[in-house]
Amino acid sequence: MLTALTLGNYFLKEELIEYQTASEALLDPGLYRSGRCQQVQELLNPYCESPLETLIWFRIKGWGIELPAQQVWIDCGGGQKHRADFLWWGPKVILEADGRVKYSGIYGKADEVIRQERARQRNLERQGWTVLRVEWYEVQNQPRNLLARLNAAGVR
Incomplete structure (x- = not known):
């Protein structure tokens, strides 16, 4: 199921299919489908990039915790705006997905990407945000650790 969800979200992100079309196809009673459809x-979530x-979205939904806003721009003053992957307004918590591709050179030299990432995090923290970072291993193999970190930061 997770593979199908990942592919569906990719198609939505790349605008290869519209959300309504995908949703209707998955619920079409005329097609063979299982409860997994x-x-x-x-x-399905067009905001997963x-x-x-x-x-992460799959875990959050499964835990039944408050749903975050996604891909939200935050104004940190001085013309600095930063986009959060997952954001909970009430407790002021941001969850950032740190995939390896970010440091692969596609987005520039890894050391520069890391420097910009740290500056961005400092700006957000100065605005009162708690920034949590997570990698694939933790979400896949230690999801309860992530849930505990989110709960400790005030996400319920």
Whole structure:
């Protein structure tokens, strides 16, 4: 199911299919489908921009915690705006998905990407945000650790 969800979210992100079309196809009673089609339909999320973000979304929905806003721009003053992967307004918590591709050279030299990332995090923290970072291994293999970190930061 997670593979189908990841592919569906990718198609949505790349605008290869519209959300409504995908949703209707997954729920079409005339097609052979299992209960998994409905689960995928319920989890489709056009705001997930990577397989890691899809896995995080899958976990968040499964835990039944407050749903975050996604891909939200935050004004940090002085013309600095930063976009959060997952954001909870009430407790002022941001969850950032740190995939390896970010440091692969596609987005520039890894050391520069890391420097910009740290500056961005400092700006957000000065505005009162708690920034949590997570990698694939933790979300896949230690999801309860991530849930505990989110709960400790005030996400319920």
